[in-house]
Amino acid sequence: MRAKILLxxxxxxxxxxxxxxxxxxxxxxxxxxxxEEALTLAEEEKPDLVILDWMIANLSGIEVCRRLRRAPAxxxxxxxxxxxxxxxxxxxxxxETGADDYMTKPFSPRELIARIRAVLxxxxxxxxxxxxxxxxxxxxxxxxxxxxxxxxxQLGPTEFRLLRHFLEHPGRVFSREQLLDAxxxxxxxxxxxxxxxxxxxxxxxxxxxxxxxxxxxxxxxVRSAGYSLDATPAPAQAAA
Amino acid sequence: MRAKILLxxxxxxxxxxxxxxxxxxxxxxxxxxxxEEALTLAEEEKPDLVILDWMIANLSGIEVCRRLRRAPAxxxxxxxxxxxxxxxxxxxxxxETGADDYMTKPFSPRELIARIRAVLxxxxxxxxxxxxxxxxxxxxxxxxxxxxxxxxxQLGPTEFRLLRHFLEHPGRVFSREQLLDAxxxxxxxxxxxxxxxxxxxxxxxxxxxxxxxxxxxxxxxVRSAGYSLDATPAPAQAAA
DNA sequence: AAGCGGCGTAACAAATAGGTCATAAAAACG
DNA sequence: CGTTTTTATGACCTATTTGTTACGCCGCTT
Numbered sequence: 419m420r421a422k423i424l425l426x427x428x429x430x431x432x433x434x435x436x437x438x439x440x441x442x443x444x445x446x447x448x449x450x451x452x453x454e455e456a457l458t459l460a461e462e463e464k465p466d467l468v469i470l471d472w473m474i475a476n477l478s479g480i481e482v483c484r485r486l487r488r489a490p491a492x493x494x495x496x497x498x499x500x501x502x503x504x505x506x507x508x509x510x511x512x513x514e515t516g517a518d519d520y521m522t523k524p525f526s527p528r529e530l531i532a533r534i535r536a537v538l539x540x541x542x543x544x545x546x547x548x549x550x551x552x553x554x555x556x557x558x559x560x561x562x563x564x565x566x567x568x569x570x571x572q573l574g575p576t577e578f579r580l581l582r583h584f585l586e587h588p589g590r591v592f593s594r595e596q597l598l599d600a601x602x603x604x605x606x607x608x609x610x611x612x613x614x615x616x617x618x619x620x621x622x623x624x625x626x627x628x629x630x631x632x633x634x635x636x637x638x639x640v641r642s643a644g645y646s647l648d649a650t651p652a653p654a655q656a657a658a
Numbered sequence: 659m660r661a662k663i664l665l666x667x668x669x670x671x672x673x674x675x676x677x678x679x680x681x682x683x684x685x686x687x688x689x690x691x692x693x694e695e696a697l698t699l700a701e702e703e704k705p706d707l708v709i710l711d712w713m714i715a716n717l718s719g720i721e722v723c724r725r726l727r728r729a730p731a732x733x734x735x736x737x738x739x740x741x742x743x744x745x746x747x748x749x750x751x752x753x754e755t756g757a758d759d760y761m762t763k764p765f766s767p768r769e770l771i772a773r774i775r776a777v778l779x780x781x782x783x784x785x786x787x788x789x790x791x792x793x794x795x796x797x798x799x800x801x802x803x804x805x806x807x808x809x810x811x812q813l814g815p816t817e818f819r820l821l822r823h824f825l826e827h828p829g830r831v832f833s834r835e836q837l838l839d840a841x842x843x844x845x846x847x848x849x850x851x852x853x854x855x856x857x858x859x860x861x862x863x864x865x866x867x868x869x870x871x872x873x874x875x876x877x878x879x880v881r882s883a884g885y886s887l888d889a890t891p892a893p894a895q896a897a898a
Numbered sequence: 899a900a901g902c903g904g905c906g907t908a909a910c911a912a913a914t915a916g917g918t919c920a921t922a923a924a925a926a927c928g
Numbered sequence: 929c930g931t932t933t934t935t936a937t938g939a940c941c942t943a944t945t946t947g948t949t950a951c952g953c954c955g956c957t958t
Contacts (some may be wrong), residue, residue: 506766506768506769509769509772510766510768510769510772513769513772513773513775513776514772514775516779517776518776518780519759519773519776520773526746528746528750529746529749529750529753532749532750532753532754533753533759533760535753535754536753536757536758536759539756540758540780540781541780574903574904574905575904575905576904576905589800589801590800590801591800591801591802608905608906608907609906609907609908611906611907611908611946612905612906612907614946614947614948615905615906615907615947615948615949616905616906617946617947618947618948618949619904639945639946639947640802641814641815641913641914641915641944641945641946642815642915642944642945643802643815646801646802648801814914814915814916815915815916816915816916817915848916848917848918849917849918849919851917851918851919851935852916852917852918854935854936854937855916855917855918855936855937856916856917857935857936858935858936858937858938859915859916861936879934879935879936881924881925881926881933881934881935882926882933882934
């Protein structure tokens, strides 16, 4: 799975340099030099990470950063600020506004890549290839294999992506809408209830025990909120 | 909830500088200048983040980093590398070994704090936002979970929103009308008495003890005014 | 061309949450 | 004290939300 990066920068030579290096490393790059457009693209393209220059047209980078953080759809989007302004106060301001990392020009493309990878490793583990694991469920994203307690689990493509998304954010509750965005894709129009059906299929596949028995369900339904992958420690009726 | 930071550094003046600044910012600090000891402390103290100098006794910082990543217990521990070695190759090596961020000396303590916060914001949302707590009641809003004294509390959607509102404004009294506005929504028309019923349900859920006993009621009824979340243990007749 | 697997939708069943009412209990008042 | 307000509580019915199954429609493989 290739990661998509939104590059917000208006210096042509820098665009070229960074784009070249990112693409060489296997990233998809979307570019703009305009602050307003950056916000639009962040919503529509659903990049995995944004590289944000401080000095851009229409809206300053810091303002773009602030608005990205404020909008629910992009509140968790990783942001790496990148700018010529090197003084400490700016860096701190950038970080406090919600940037995940901050680099000052001139910078080394290789270091930029390394920092991007470091951020993505945290935020989108599946993008780095390798394995995801939670409560006995293991997923090898490159081999497209899933096991539960060492037993292979057979999943369809959609269930696979759904489970991957849960594994990337264990414990967190996602609304049907968020799941459709993240798993199905931005501009797909399907019924929200479709999510239920795939949750059902995922549960069925993952909770199937060795002898046809049911294993503990790790997908938690949160009424009126959505679903989450969750190791439910204390079974429902403790004190009841 | 205070975050605990493990500082691995052997320069006395730097230890002092960093410790002072971290503690001023509300972090708990555990220190060592020894690589082997760092590994032990990382397991035993369960810090929320490690600041790791490259040049330390016994094991290099990079080796400590590598081992921390390899051990399951600390594989996800956030690491900020900190060192005098400024050249690019080292920074990249640090980041690729699994460090989440990398700063070179000399550095600004404020920037270090800002970077630490940026990392923790990602890794431990509970330390920053998303988590509410009051008098033993803890709510994780992203996981949609509530506990009282570490025991899970089961709430319906409305009770959840109601409790969240109280946790967001502990101690403050809200009239039924205000609660309807804040929890139900502005333009919902329901009886004010409905609030009583949900308060009752919330109390029942939150005050249920481990063995079916009643825990102290943290929701205070303020006659002819409303309700508030309040740690009023026993004083029957305070000053009223 | 036929068969298959996967997907999205609809429809019905089940579960759970929400709101109101009636009545008991408690507190304030004179 | 008796009366009046205000709140607590349990029960009930309804509305909403979710679970589950069945079905038809592609797109691909054979």
